[in-house]
Amino acid sequence: MSEDLDWETLDAEIAYTCPGFDVVHEDVRLPDGTETDFDFLREGDSVVVLPVTADGEVVVIEEWRQAVKRVNRGLPAGSMEAEDDDPAAAVDRELREETGYEAEEVRHLYTAEPANGYADSVFHYFLAEGCEPSATQELDFNESIRVETTTFDDLLADVRSGEVRDGRSVVGIMYYALFER
Structure with a gap:
């Protein structure tokens, strides 16, 4: 039962890009309703x-x-x-x-x-x-x-x-x- 752990992505944009990877910035809603942001490396x-x-x-x-x-x-x-x-x-x-x-x-x-x-x-x-x-x-x-x-x-x-x-x-x-x- 993962839905009680799932984060909801509200918005996403590429904050930085270069050959080989991107840095993605997301606005997210946590399972308890808290809204925050999260950044991650997109390499694929x-x-x-x-x-x-x-x-x-x-x-x-x-x-x-x-x-x-x-x-x-x-x-x-x-x-x-x-x-x-x-x-x-x-x-x-x-x-x-x-x-x-x-x-x-x-x-x-x-x-x-x-x-x-x-x-x-x-x-x-x-x-x-x-x-x-x-x-x-x-x-x-x-x-x-x-x-x-x-x-x-x-x-x-x-x-x-x-x-x-x-x-x-x-x-x-x-x-x-x-x-x-």
């Missing part, structure tokens, strides 16, 4: 890919992340775009663009709302198997990415040691380690 759906080569190596990327001022090591990921008819299509595109690899088979692992208290972000996690370096890396103008491969066990050890700190990547790696291996 993204895919996070655990790409595995035919010989069992995991394809990982190193990418500069300006917000934390360091190189981030993790899994390829990216936003779904208008032409992506489903998340699996976005997986193929993001994997090819960020790494130059293409997968023989792609399968959904898990879907998460990583920060639903202040963002509408949805991450669709996929396992991409049989990955081969058969495409050309096509980075966005603001991406600086280096591609490498590693064993899953080494990647998992890097999560445990804190070397891999990207939350999107950590969730996908841990999910695979706990439920799919």
Whole structure:
């Protein structure tokens, strides 16, 4: 019985927009009748890919992340775009663009709302198997990415040691380690 917890949106507007996300301002009515406002980040759906080569190596990327001022090591990921008819299509595109690899088979692992208290972000996690370096890396103008491969066990050890700190990547790696291996 969720209706006793539901908020009613009275009005909404985009307070700020930039490439990648919007900040939405809403006027809302709480279940007890109180009227207030609420702001959240509108990012939408993204895919996070655990790409595995035919010989069992995991394809990982190193990418500069300006917000934390360091190189981030993790899994390829990216936003779904208008032409992506489903998340699996976005997986193929993001994997090819960020790494130059293409997968023989792609399968959904898990879907998460990583920060639903202040963002509408949805991450669709996929396992991409049989990955081969058969495409050309096509980075966005603001991406600086280096591609490498590693064993899953080494990647998992890097999560445990804190070397891999990207939350999107950590969730996908841990999910695979706990439920799919």
